[in-house]
Amino acid sequence: MELLSDQGFRVDGRKPNELRRFQAKMSVFSQADGSAYVEQGNTKVLATVYGPHEIRKGKGKAQHDKVNINCQYSMATFSTGERKHRPRGDRKSTEMTMHLKQTFEAAIMTHLYPKSQIDIYVEVLQSDGGNYTTSVNAATLALIDAGIPMKDYVCACAASFIDDTPLLDINNLEESSGSPELIVAILPRSEQIAFLQMNSRLHEDNLSKVLDCAIAGCKDVFAMLDQTVINHIQSVSASLSS
Amino acid sequence: MAQISLSEAERTFIIHGIQDNCRSDGRSCEDYRHMDLETDVVSNTSGSARIRLANTDVLVGIKAEIGVPLPERPSEGRLEFFVDCSANATPEFEGRGGEGLALDISNTLSKAYDNPSSLDLESLCILPKEQCWILYVDILLLECGGNLFDVASFAVKAALHNTCIPNVSLHRGEDGETQLDLSDDPFDVKRLDIKQTPSIVTVSKIGHYHIVDASMTEEECCLARLMVGITEEGTVTAMRKSGLGSLHPDSLYEMIETGKKVGKDINKTLYKRLLEEEKLGQNKRKVGFLG
Numbered sequence: 001m002e003l004l005s006d007q008g009f010r011v012d013g014r015k016p017n018e019l020r021r022f023q024a025k026m027s028v029f030s031q032a033d034g035s036a037y038v039e040q041g042n043t044k045v046l047a048t049v050y051g052p053h054e055i056r057k058g059k060g061k062a063q064h065d066k067v068n069i070n071c072q073y074s075m076a077t078f079s080t081g082e083r084k085h086r087p088r089g090d091r092k093s094t095e096m097t098m099h100l101k102q103t104f105e106a107a108i109m110t111h112l113y114p115k116s117q118i119d120i121y122v123e124v125l126q127s128d129g130g131n132y133t134t135s136v137n138a139a140t141l142a143l144i145d146a147g148i149p150m151k152d153y154v155c156a157c158a159a160s161f162i163d164d165t166p167l168l169d170i171n172n173l174e175e176s177s178g179s180p181e182l183i184v185a186i187l188p189r190s191e192q193i194a195f196l197q198m199n200s201r202l203h204e205d206n207l208s209k210v211l212d213c214a215i216a217g218c219k220d221v222f223a224m225l226d227q228t229v230i231n232h233i234q235s236v237s238a239s240l241s242s
Numbered sequence: 243m244a245q246i247s248l249s250e251a252e253r254t255f256i257i258h259g260i261q262d263n264c265r266s267d268g269r270s271c272e273d274y275r276h277m278d279l280e281t282d283v284v285s286n287t288s289g290s291a292r293i294r295l296a297n298t299d300v301l302v303g304i305k306a307e308i309g310v311p312l313p314e315r316p317s318e319g320r321l322e323f324f325v326d327c328s329a330n331a332t333p334e335f336e337g338r339g340g341e342g343l344a345l346d347i348s349n350t351l352s353k354a355y356d357n358p359s360s361l362d363l364e365s366l367c368i369l370p371k372e373q374c375w376i377l378y379v380d381i382l383l384l385e386c387g388g389n390l391f392d393v394a395s396f397a398v399k400a401a402l403h404n405t406c407i408p409n410v411s412l413h414r415g416e417d418g419e420t421q422l423d424l425s426d427d428p429f430d431v432k433r434l435d436i437k438q439t440p441s442i443v444t445v446s447k448i449g450h451y452h453i454v455d456a457s458m459t460e461e462e463c464c465l466a467r468l469m470v471g472i473t474e475e476g477t478v479t480a481m482r483k484s485g486l487g488s489l490h491p492d493s494l495y496e497m498i499e500t501g502k503k504v505g506k507d508i509n510k511t512l513y514k515r516l517l518e519e520e521k522l523g524q525n526k527r528k529v530g531f532l533g
Contacts, residue, residue, distance in 0.1 A: 025532050029385050031297060032330065037531040042285065046384065046531065048330040056333065072329050072336055077380040078287045078303030087326045088337075121329040121336070123384070125301065126284050 003174055004163045011173055012041070017213060019157075019169045019220055020130075024137075024228040026145045027236075034146025038138040041171055042128035047138035049146040051118035066110035068117040071100040073135065075124040081172075096132060099195060103136055103156075103185050106194040109149045118148060129172035133158050136185050136195075137221060144229055153225055154194055156185035157217035159210050161202055166213035184214040188222040191215070246462050256463050257449040265453065265460070272504050274455045277396070279512075281404040281519060283530050288377075289405030292530070293397040296457065297387020300394050302401040303380050306408075308422070311367065311374040319366020319374040321355055323348040325381045325394070332386060340383075347381070347394055354395065354440045354471030354480040361402070361439060365432065368410050369420060375407055388458040391469050395442035396512060402439060403516045406431035437513065440471035440479040443505045445497040447489065452497050454504050468497045472505025474513065 003011055010016065020041030029035040034049035055062050062068070073096040074088040087093075104120060120142070122135045136156035143150060160167045162179045175181060180202035185195035202210065248256075256266060263270050275296045284290040287303040311318060325348040327340025334340070355361060366375040379401070381394050408424045408431055415421040425431075446456040446464040456464060465487030471480035478498070483489060489497070519526065 023532055028531055029299065029330065031332070031385055031387070035330070039530075039532070044284070044530075046330060050333050070336075074326075074328060076284075076301070076303065076382050077324060077326065077378070078284060078290070078305050081286055083305045083307065083378055083380075119329075119333050119336070121333075123328050123330055123382070125382075126286060128286075 001173075003177055003179075004165060004167070008165075010167065012171060016165045016167045017216070019217060020171065022221070022224045024141060024224070026141050026228065026232040032142075032146075034142045034144070034148070036138050036141030036145055038134050038141065040130055040134045040137070040169065042126060043124070043130050043134045043171075044126040045131070045134045045138045046123045046125060047135065047142040048121045048123075049119065049139070049142045049148065050121075051146070052113040052116040052148070053119075055115065055117045062115040065114050067108070067113035069101050069105050069108065069110070069120065070117055071097045071104070071120045071122070073097045073100055073122050073124075075127060075131070079124050079127040096135070099132060099197070100135060100139065103154060103195040104139065104143070107140075107150045107152060107154045107187060108143065109151060112149060127172070129170055129175045130158055132156065132183055133169075133185075137225060141225060141228060145232075152187035152189050153222055154185055155188050155218040155221040155225060156183065156195070157214050157221055158183045159214035159217065161206055161210050166206075166210045168213055168217045180210070182210050182214055184211065184218060186215060186218045188219055246458050248459060248462050252459070253463050256460060260448050260451050260453055260460075267457070269455075271451060271453045272500065274504075274508065275457070279396070279400055279515060279519070280529060281400055281516070282528075288407060289401045289403075291397050291400035291404055293393050293400065295387070295389065295393050295455075297385055298389060298393045299383075299385040299387075300390070300397045301382045301384060302394075302397040303382070304401050304405050305378045305380070306405065307376050307378065308368065308373055308410075309376040311371065315363075316371040317367045318363035319376060320363065321352075321361065321377050321379055323351045323355075323379050323381070323398075325351075325383065327383045327386075330384050343390075344383075347383075347391060350391060350442065350469060350471075350480065350482060351379075351381075351395060351398060353482075354442055357479050359438050359477075360473070360479060362435060365434075366407070368422065369412065373422065377402075377405070388461050389444060389455050391442045391444050392455065395440070395471070396508070399436055399439050399441060399512060400516055402434050403436045403520075405434055407434075408432075436516075438473050438475075440473050440477075441505055441509050441512070442469050442471050442480075443501045443508070444469050445501045445504075447485075447487065447493065447497065452493070452500060454500065468494065468501065470498060470501040470505065472502055472509065474506060474509035476502050476506050478502065
């Protein structure tokens with residue numbers, strides 16, 4: 001099955017540097033401090049944020065100079081093609097949890113809330129590739145919805161390298177084809193990389209091409225996230241003033 | 243669930259309101275809150291549904307897989323319930339925190355569906371004693387605003403209605419083994435008849451009266467509650483009492499009668515709405531969580 005046709009079209013009809021359809025909504029739930037829902041193509045992710053609040057379990061883990069960031073990454077059992085037996089607790093989910101924690105520790109202004117805790121919970125409802133990237137984008141919106149001060153947005157995008165062409169925002173079929181996968185999360189305004197992971201094998205000559213492609217994708221995602229926040233604020237202030 | 247602390251005055255206010263058949267939000271004792279229902283929300287499932295009742299949000303996904311039937315029921319398929327309390331609802335559900343509640347809900351649903359008339363399980367049989375369809379019903383609690391059992395059962399009913407099981411044809415292979423051929427045609431599917439499926443109605447006793455669809459604050463004032471599984475015809479398929487208080491048999495009978503009356507109505511309305519939604523077909527506006 002060829003992932004890139006001769007005319008330059010991918011399996012789902014996109015061009016190599018095209019993002020999947022992006023749709024997002026903030027404040028999806030009223031009980032959480034902040035929540036957001038993001039759809040990138042067929043991947044659907046819900047993120048909620050609670051905090052900052054007092055550290056509940058293990059007061060001994062309190063840090064005197066910064067806030068504790070507690071993440072949980074969970075996938076619904078019906079989210080994948082093959083049914084998952086456990087939504088969380090397996091190695092992949094634990095690894096994702098640590099990656100998310102590491103990413104947001106770089107972006108949140110942790111020095112503002114010492115000895116406190118911020119919880120970020122991510123639930124994947126439908127998985128079609130780009131689970132980490134969509135989770136990061138959803139969690140960013142949820143943190144903004146909760147009003148937690150951050151240095152910048154965190155935007156993530158994944159890229160692959162197939163048939164000498166960098167492909168942006170890969171879906172599940174392209175991910176499982178065995179081609180290299182580069183996942184990047186950046187702080188767009190300063191262009192700092194908060195998270196970088198590469199799987200499989202990529203020649204170093206091609207690295208800068210794929211990295212540039214991924215970073216360009218992240219900047220496009222930033223434009224979408226920013227627009228979502230602006231739309232949300234406009235609708236909230238319109239309903240408050242009327 | 244998030245802990246609600248109520249003062250004595252608030253408790254008295256709620257109890258007095260219920261005595262006069264006027265609850266805090268103006269409902270009568272037997273009214274449900276406004277419900278939003280949508281089916282076919284998750285695409286890589288055989289059937290899915292999402293229900294939002296005030297602050298309670300439940301998403302159900304059903305996956306149909308081929309497996310081996312139970313030895314004591316060789317010519318029937320089966321339903322397996324699994325409930326996941328997502329940490330999205332409250333931080334207490336993080337990790338394994340929500341397991342108690344999850345087991346409670348899944349066991350109650352299994353009991354309510356565990357009778358020969360609820361669902362035609364024999365239609366799920368492919369090859370007696372060897373192969374059958376197993377429907378994995380996965381319930382995801384996204385937000386808890388009271389009345390979880392009822393909403394979970396309505397969502398399961400809606401998702402079962404939405405489920406499409408591909409038709410299977412059997413033929414004999416070269417080595418004499420029976421082979422299964424799943425149809426690739428998305429329209430060559432089998433649907434389930436949910437007319438006899440039960441819904442769970444929770445009747446909560448507050449003071450000397452009882453109410454249906456308790457909100458979170460009302461649940462705090464409730465001494466005992468009765469969960470009944472009712473079908474559209476009024477047949478009781480399961481019953482369970484929970485809570486710290488005890489019930490007098492007379493109030494128990496009254497609560498069962500209320501549960502039956504409300505259950506019959508809600509089943510009828512749900513079925514009507516599900517058929518209306520299906521009739522919209524391609525014109526249906528897909529909202530999901532974006533609306």
